[in-house]
Amino acid sequence: MRLLSYSLIKSLASFVALFSLVMVYTTISWAQQRTLPADTTIVSTDEVTVKGTEVPYEVTVGTQPVFGDDGKTDASLFYTYYRRTDVEDDDNRPIFISFNGGPGAASLWMHLGYTSPKRLKVSDEGYPVQPYGVEDNPQSIIDVADIVYVNPVNTGFSRILNDGKREQFFGVNEDIDYLADWIDTFISRQERWESPKYLIGESYGTPRVSGLAGELQSRHWMFLNGVVLVSPTGLGMEPAGPSPRSSVLKLPYYTAAAWYHNQLPQDLQQRDLDDLLPEVEEYTIEEFLPALSRGGFIEESRKQEVASQVARYAGLNESFVLDHNLAVPAMAFWKELLREEGYTIGRLDSRYKGIDKTDAGDRNDYWPEYSSWKHSFTPAINYYLQEKLGFKTDLQYYVAGPVHPWNDDGNRTGEMLRGAMAENPNLEVLVQSGYFDGATDYFSAKYVMWNLDPSGKMRDRLQFEGYRSGHMMYLRSEDLETSNEDIREFVRESIPEEGVPAQYGN
Structure with missing residues (x-):
């Protein structure tokens, strides 16, 4: 019996050694080929103090497939998901799905600049400082919501795979179509269908999340509580007056x-x-x-x-x-x-x-x-993902990835958002802009908001907040605190009281 146990132990030890060797070889092969598995995760835990309260959380960094019409993997999207762990029942806990813009911009900007439990080290006004790195973000919204930061195809570590074609992904409507499918899968895998759901997008991410609000609701029957538009574009709108972002509105x-x-x-x-x-x-x-x-x-x-x-x-x-x-x-x-x-x-x-x-x-x-931001964000995201979260790869993290030519035809994203709001009485919209943003200027953002619903019947569900900084208003410490608090308040106001039906009138 003792001999059998010893043999068993030896076998187990050999198996562990072999398994470890396979894992090392797999990791090395992974790096040498500069590819990533289409479906993989690494999970770790941490905690952050937000508004004086210690918040423990789990962070999952990994990839999830984009499935083609034939059910096969055509691409893989890289994401980072933060989930608070001291919540007994997360059925009613809000979840944010976060996108940046470009098109072609990775999700690092709002990830390490705005809402997550980690923030890059910058000066109080947002300028690069050395040594590079990340630190806890005491303004994070992790206290009130879980957050997933998604990198569309050819941004971050996301890539086309197998028989996937560029034209499947690089366009206004193509982008919305495959990302809606991906979100559907993610929400199912994470068992978050009961949770209040929010989309947040910055710059080109604003037409993306506006279109997704309509697409998720009409094709996936996924109804949202809120959409946050950070430094929005014109959303494909053609109002009766001047075009958004015109010289007069600037x-x-x-x-x-x-x-x-x-x-x-x-x-x-x-x-x-x-x-x-x-x-x-x-x-x-x-x-x-x-x-x-x-x-x-x-x-x-x-x-x-x-x-x-x-x-x-x-x-x-x-x-x-x-x-x-x-x-x-x-x-x-x-x-x-x-x-x-x-x-x-x-x-x-x-x-x-x-x-x-x-x-x-x-x-x-x-x-x-932009030179200043790349200077500070690029070393920070690579250090954080690889050294702190353990996501080791030789694949280049695309801060700004190759997504052109981009098909701009048929941009109806503003109308898709309006339609989603009309059909969903619980859906509310928050617009956030920096006064010193000259690309997606704040007054054009107001103008877009005014014209999103020409009837004026939904104006009480449209909110604008301005800040004394630029496109990434969260880089300035004072505005980081204010803008995140505005999101917290938006979440509180956009979740109806228990039992209150979603309907117009009494």
Whole structure:
């Protein structure tokens, strides 16, 4: 009996050694081939203090297949999933599905910048600091919701596999179609069908989640409680007035950027943004837009009057405004505002300054804010995934992946969101924008929100919040706290009281 036990122990030891060797070989092969399994997970645990409370959580990092029409794997999406572990019953616990934009942007931006339990190390204003790395995020929404950060095809470690074709994935509607299927599978695997569900997207991620709200509801019968649009695009909308993000709608943003850099006339400069911006917004809609509508037939005296006011609000020279027929393009603004000081300003976040080879010209050599963000985020995400979470691979993490050509045809994402809201009385929308974002400017975001539902019947379910930073408003410490608290409040308000039916009227 003792001999049998010894033999058994030897056999078990040999098996463990062999298994370990196979696992090592598999890992090495994995790295050498620069491929990942289509379906794999690594699970670990940690804890973070949020609002004075210790929150334990489980983090799953891995891949999940994208299945083709034939049921075979056509791609694999890389994701990171945070789940609070001290909740006895998570049936009613909210879950957020988070996307960034591009198209082609990985999910690292909001993952390590905004809502997760970990945050990259940056200065209080969002600039890179060394040594690079991550730290606990005391503002994370993990206290009120679980979160999964999803990387679409060719972003992060997500890749096309087997017989998958690029045209299946790279387009407005193609993107929505396969991601809706993937979310359906994820929710089923995680047993979260009873949970209140939320989508959050940034930049191009906003048409993505707007379209997904409609697609999930109409084709997967998955009804949401909320959609958060961070620095939204035009959502494919064509309202009766100007197009979203047009030169005319950027005037309030020009004021904000000029105010930040102390370029406004003294009487305007000494006012607070909260006092000044509503005035410029009103002027834009009531005076500037009608004047531009007359084109070359505007009376000369009126043209001079408008040029003078636009120059005041934008911190520019009146002749510069006239040279552009009153509507100064954003590219010209970014180059011109600080030209005499020898600087350009950022596109996505105009707080950032850059330097060009020459002060002459009408466009920047590079975008200082994007260079700064890649500088801080890229080492942080690679360090965190590989060294802290143990996801070892030689595959390159695509911060900005190859997803072009991108099919922009048939973008009805704004209408898809409106339709989903109309059919689902419980669905609410939160819009978050930074005042110093010059790409997806905050006033265009308001304009999109105003025009999302022309009937006005759902205006009480549409909410806008602005912040004193740029495209990634969460990079500024003060706004990180405020914007996450706004999400918490949004969650509290968008979950109906128990037993209250989803219906219009009484």
